[in-house]
Amino acid sequence: MLRFHHPDALRVWRASLDRSRRVAVVPTMGYLHAGHVTLLEEARRRVPPEQGEVVLTIFVNPTQFGPNEDLDRYPRDLEGDLRKAGAAGVDAVFVPEHPDVMYPARWTWVTVDALSRGLCGASRPDHFRGVCTILCKLWNLIQPDIAVFGEKDYQQLAIVRRMHADLFLSGEVVSMPIVREADGLAMSSRNARLDPAQRSAAVAVPRFLAEVSRRFAAGERAREALLAGADAALHPGRIDYVELVDAASLAPVDLVSAPALVALAVHFGDVRLIDNTVLVPPVAGAPQSV
Amino acid sequence: MLRFHHPDALRVWRASLDRSRRVAVVPTMGYLHAGHVTLLEEARRRVPPEQGEVVLTIFVNPTQFGPNEDLDRYPRDLEGDLRKAGAAGVDAVFVPEHPDVMYPARWTWVTVDALSRGLCGASRPDHFRGVCTILCKLWNLIQPDIAVFGEKDYQQLAIVRRMHADLFLSGEVVSMPIVREADGLAMSSRNARLDPAQRSAAVAVPRFLAEVSRRFAAGERAREALLAGADAALHPGRIDYVELVDAASLAPVDLVSAPALVALAVHFGDVRLIDNTVLVPPVAGAPQSV
Numbered sequence: 001m002l003r004f005h006h007p008d009a010l011r012v013w014r015a016s017l018d019r020s021r022r023v024a025v026v027p028t029m030g031y032l033h034a035g036h037v038t039l040l041e042e043a044r045r046r047v048p049p050e051q052g053e054v055v056l057t058i059f060v061n062p063t064q065f066g067p068n069e070d071l072d073r074y075p076r077d078l079e080g081d082l083r084k085a086g087a088a089g090v091d092a093v094f095v096p097e098h099p100d101v102m103y104p105a106r107w108t109w110v111t112v113d114a115l116s117r118g119l120c121g122a123s124r125p126d127h128f129r130g131v132c133t134i135l136c137k138l139w140n141l142i143q144p145d146i147a148v149f150g151e152k153d154y155q156q157l158a159i160v161r162r163m164h165a166d167l168f169l170s171g172e173v174v175s176m177p178i179v180r181e182a183d184g185l186a187m188s189s190r191n192a193r194l195d196p197a198q199r200s201a202a203v204a205v206p207r208f209l210a211e212v213s214r215r216f217a218a219g220e221r222a223r224e225a226l227l228a229g230a231d232a233a234l235h236p237g238r239i240d241y242v243e244l245v246d247a248a249s250l251a252p253v254d255l256v257s258a259p260a261l262v263a264l265a266v267h268f269g270d271v272r273l274i275d276n277t278v279l280v281p282p283v284a285g286a287p288q289s290v
Numbered sequence: 291m292l293r294f295h296h297p298d299a300l301r302v303w304r305a306s307l308d309r310s311r312r313v314a315v316v317p318t319m320g321y322l323h324a325g326h327v328t329l330l331e332e333a334r335r336r337v338p339p340e341q342g343e344v345v346l347t348i349f350v351n352p353t354q355f356g357p358n359e360d361l362d363r364y365p366r367d368l369e370g371d372l373r374k375a376g377a378a379g380v381d382a383v384f385v386p387e388h389p390d391v392m393y394p395a396r397w398t399w400v401t402v403d404a405l406s407r408g409l410c411g412a413s414r415p416d417h418f419r420g421v422c423t424i425l426c427k428l429w430n431l432i433q434p435d436i437a438v439f440g441e442k443d444y445q446q447l448a449i450v451r452r453m454h455a456d457l458f459l460s461g462e463v464v465s466m467p468i469v470r471e472a473d474g475l476a477m478s479s480r481n482a483r484l485d486p487a488q489r490s491a492a493v494a495v496p497r498f499l500a501e502v503s504r505r506f507a508a509g510e511r512a513r514e515a516l517l518a519g520a521d522a523a524l525h526p527g528r529i530d531y532v533e534l535v536d537a538a539s540l541a542p543v544d545l546v547s548a549p550a551l552v553a554l555a556v557h558f559g560d561v562r563l564i565d566n567t568v569l570v571p572p573v574a575g576a577p578q579s580v
Contacts, residue, residue, distance in 0.1 A: 007458055019309045107404050108422075108456035113397045132398075133457075140430075140458040166398035167423075168297055168430040 005097040022052030024146040030058035031075040032084045035179035035187035039148045040088035053091040064130030075192045110136045112159045145171040152178045154276045186275045198268040208233040209277045216279045221256045240265035295387040312342030314436040320348035321365040322374045325469035325477035329438045330378035343381040354420030365482045400426045402449045409445045435461040442468045444566045476565045488558040498523040499567045506569045511546045530555035
């Protein structure tokens with residue numbers, strides 16, 4: 001497994017690959033969990049060793065953290081990450097040696113309007129600017145044929161798809177479903193920062209989403225009724241937002257008539273967790289399951 | 291000479307080129323003049339036919355025009371442009387068939403802070419956002435080894451160089467000196483929109499810049515003295531700005547001690563012209579010309 005610590009070295013390697021080789025990239029902030037591993041496995045499945053290279057990037061990107069967020073406390077475990085990457089068949093890992101090598105200046109920014117304003121964007125105003133900017137840099141360096149993202153960061157995925165289309169970035173964006181712990185908690189590097197009491201309490205998040213899905217399956221379509229009781233259900237978690245939005249535009253929805261996203265962010269102590277589920281109305285006239 | 295009207299077709303062609311071929315691009319808004327031709331010739335010189343392809347892009351990019359600017363009146367002459375491109379040895383011309391093919395959505399933007407605020411950015415607040423965004427799109431589609439720009443748009447060039455480095459865009463940025471008419475007026479597509487009286491008056495612009503350069507050569511270093519008399523000298527032109535800034539940072543300069551840029555924008559009727567000159571202090575201890 002190759003390791004690159006400077007963008008110039010990564011770029012030289014990329015340019016040296018035979019034209020027939022395809023490249024799949026999985027951009028991460030490291031501290032890999034089973035969710036990341038499904039992304040690496042999907043990358044490997046789509047680009048098998050005889051066809052090309054799978055690149056993992058590990059970079060705790062400072063510009064997507066707000067001034068009072070957990071940049072310094074974000075969990076890191078490079079040795080563990082490299083072990084997992086090796087087991088998943090990764091060919092090359094890019095770990096920038098210092099944030100400055102990715103940010104020769106902090107002057108150039110990539111933003112995606114509209115999609116970045118609500119949900120996580122409301123309480124993390126520069127977050128998606130940081131995400132888009134670092135992804136654009138990585139995209140230009142790696143020129144991937146495939147870039148794989150997780151659906152836990154649903155809003156990020158929608159923004160990345162928009163940016164990808166608008167800027168004519170290379171290749172194809174692929175997403176993979178949320179991977180959950182046995183009790184339903186969505187895998188997240190930040191779960192490692194929960195103390196045992198917080199970890200127990202956090203199961204309220206997937207339980208609440210499951211309850212919303214049950215209400216929807218039972219025929220409920222109204223926002224108020226679907227999201228009712230969130231405060232109590234998520235206690236003692238401190239809600240940042242619980243939202244129902246159109247799954248494509250991310251605009252708020254009052255009555256679900258097209259695929260809709262239930263998304264939430266909840267703090268347990270100083271750990272902020274996000275999760276989501278998509279509600280898909282049955283197609284009119286299509287056979288219904290009983 | 292190949293012609294492409296849709297980004298998909300351009301991308302397919304780019305991907306079909308042999309890996310050994312180099313690509314030089316000259317991004318323009320068309321209505322080519324002798325200044326543009328020097329850019330095409332430089333592109334061709336650096337990438338001769340046996341080594342690769344020269345691509346000219348012609349697109350009057352709507353997002354770099356403000357609401358009260360001259361988007362609709364911007365001069366166009368596709369037939370003339372294609373003739374000049376052919377004469378300069380261009381291999382491929384990209385003329386998007388409609389602005390929408392370059393902007394599937396107008397949500398994703400590329401900005402460069404700091405450098406975009408002063409000079410033209412002060413009176414054209416979204417101008418450089420539009421420039422950077424379209425250039426980023428073109429860069430991703432064309433993946434040039436060389437991109438050639440004119441130095442008349444000095445601030446644009448500084449911003450493009452910053453964006454190029456920050457986003458790890460492909461290849462190298464090359465610039466070419468301003469080309470002037472016999473009377474000194476900088477070549478510009480917008481000159482075609484001057485009436486005869488305005489055209490005569492506009493020569494005041496290069497004359498004023500020449501006067502500033504003379505003052506500098508005579509030892510003057512103070513901003514006030516260098517720029518003195520601009521209002522009278524440029525009359526009846528209506529000054530947008532006349533500025534003295536550091537040639538690298540574009541920050542205002544009171545006393546020239548490093549290369550400095552004199553830049554200005556002046557309206558003649560509803561035609562806004564820009565021009566500039568660089569003042570380079572002699573290196574201490576170096577032999578002086580007499």
